[in-house]
Every structure is written in structure tokens, then in C-alpha cells.
Amino acid sequence: MHGVESKIFIGSADRALRKRLRSILQQQGHLIIGEAEDGAGSLRVIRRVLPDLVILDKDLPGMPGMEVSKIIEDDKICPVLLLTPTWEQELFEKAKDSWVFAFLVKPIQEGHLLSTASFVINAFQKMMKLARQVDELKETLETRKIVERAKGILMKNLDLPEAEAYRRIQQQSMDKCLPMKQVAEAIILAYDIKKKK
Template identity: 45%
Template sequence: MTEARIVLVDGDQSSRKSLKGMLTKLGYWVVGEAADGLGGIRVVRARQPDLVIADASVLGAGGFELAEVLREDKLAPLVMVAESHAQGLLEKARRARASSLLLKPVDEQALYWAVELAIINYQEIIQLENQIKELKEKLETRKLVERAKGILMETLGISEAEAYRRMQKQSMDKRVSMRQIAEAIILAHNLKS
């Protein structure tokens, strides 16, 4: 069990109170509450929770904006709660990109598993996105270094190994990254052309 920080967004105060009681009993911290999506955005930005639990009924007037802000700004995962008879429930959850969907009345054990899985899966997604970003940056750097080496080989008439060694020496001497050296070589070459 984690001591996750959670924000509740639900227009029904008694429903928020019930969820808050269960979450507190399970060891979670409810760090904020809101009655609508726009209020939820303000609370989420102010409190920076690990998870947001929102009633499907608020996903309309400002609620989809809440879901969009959570997703685009990578603020927290979303768990939706809804009445089982609500129209288009699965479509609403899919559009909101909810991590989980709970039906009322919410069962304490189901709530626990939904919260834990949402947080764990969200952390893995963020970690994977960071790895992808890092790999893209490495690939881009490699492409720039290769292009810069080609420019040095062509303009100075040196071998690939010598071009790389010169770039590496400049990188160490100037205390800047190989990417910055490569970008400078490419820029200088483009200015001459």
C-alpha cells in the first residue's frame, strides 16, 4: 500500500465523503476535492496529486478538459467512477483515457486495486515515455555527429576516426557535449555554403 495523494472530483458531496472515507481507511491521503472539472484542474495544479478520481458525470462541463490537462501535462492518472446505468460509459472512459472505471456503489477492495494499478501503470508509462525521449535524443545526436564527421572529412580531407577524435577533443576542451560541437560544425558549414 502506498501513501498516494489523491484528488476527488465529484459534484455529489456525499459521494466524495464516502470515497474519502474509504481512501483514508486504505491509507491514502485525499489532498483536495472539487465539484466540477474546472475546479478539479485548479486543485490538481495546486496539490499535485498522484491520482485523480472523478465521477463520470463531471466529464462534460469541464470534465473532459480535466482529463485532457491531466494527460497532456502528465499530472496524474485518472480513475473514473460512474453509475452502472450511465449512457456511453465505456466511451466516456475511453475518451477521458481513464486508467480504470469503477461502478457505484464503489467496493473498497475494487477501489484499492484500481488506485494501485492506476498509479503503477502510470509510473511505468511515464518511465517508458522518458526512455523513448532519451533514445530519440541519442539518435538525433548520433545523426548530427555523423553529419559533422562527414563535413570534417570532406573539408579537411581527414579520416573518419580523425574527424571523430577532433570533435571529441573539442568537446572535452570546451566542456560541451558532442552534440553541441556537431551542431556548431554543421552551422559553420551551412554559413559557408
């Protein structure tokens, strides 16, 4: 586990707890890049330092941990590990659709903290990688649809075979140093304007 340096933020009103968490995590090579004792203060620091993991006390003064975690999710910053005095099914249900990736019931045990923190960071990284892949796939499909439409316009209006229509779009893309999607969009736009005349 040594050498795995993650940037971690700790939000809790309990100074002794923060100190203990900091000590455990630092011994394992993690970097504590911020601490705060209330919800609003936590949020300010989190937005500034952009940690890999946020550890929040459920009962943060001013703004509960769950509320802070919702904002962290909206800003797509990082995963949250929530500390809670007791195991609560209701809290678990609320957290299902948020970026609270795990709960730790106090008192915090060193082994639990380290394994859970490590698991949460890895799970989040995998999730973000999948989300990027999904976005790339959507973009690829969108491009393909637009290119297909532009190709159809060229085939119909210039009486070109499919391969030649595609080659022309490709050629324009290279000549103008533009993505094929942009060239295809320009062809569609020109056609739509002409059609409206």
C-alpha cells in the same frame, strides 16, 4: 498495501461519496491532497497540487469528468479514475484515447477502489517511464545523426580519417564543456555558412 502513500484528488458533487472515498483511501495510507465538487474547481486544485491520481465523478457539475480528464491529459498531470453510475460502452469508447485509466461503477466497493487505484498509479508510472526512455532514445539517435554529419564534414574538408574526425569532435566537446551534439551542430552551421558564401 499499507505504507503506499499516493497523493490523491477527489472530484465529486456528492459530499457523502467524497467522504467515503477519503476514509477508505486514508485508511490505506493514501494522502487526500484535494477535493472539489465541480469541474472547474477540480481543475484549479489539480493544477495546483499535482496529484498522483485523480478520482472524478463522470457527472461533475459545470464540466463533465471526461472533459476535465482531457485537460489533465493535455497538461500531462496524472492518470484519472472515472466514477460512473452505470457501465456505458459509449463512455468506454470515448475514454480509450484519454488518460482515463479505469472506470468504477457506483456504488463503489472498497476492494475495487483500492486495487484499481493502486493498479492505475502503477500503470501510469510505467507508461511515463517508457515515454522518458523513448524520448532519451530519440535524443540519442538525433545526436548520433548530427555527429555523423559533422564527422563527414571534417573528414571531407580536413581530409581526416573517420576515427580522427570523431576524436576532434569529442576533444572540442571536452575542452569547451559542451555536449557533442552542440559541437557537431556548430561544425555543421559553420560549414553551411561557408558553403553559402
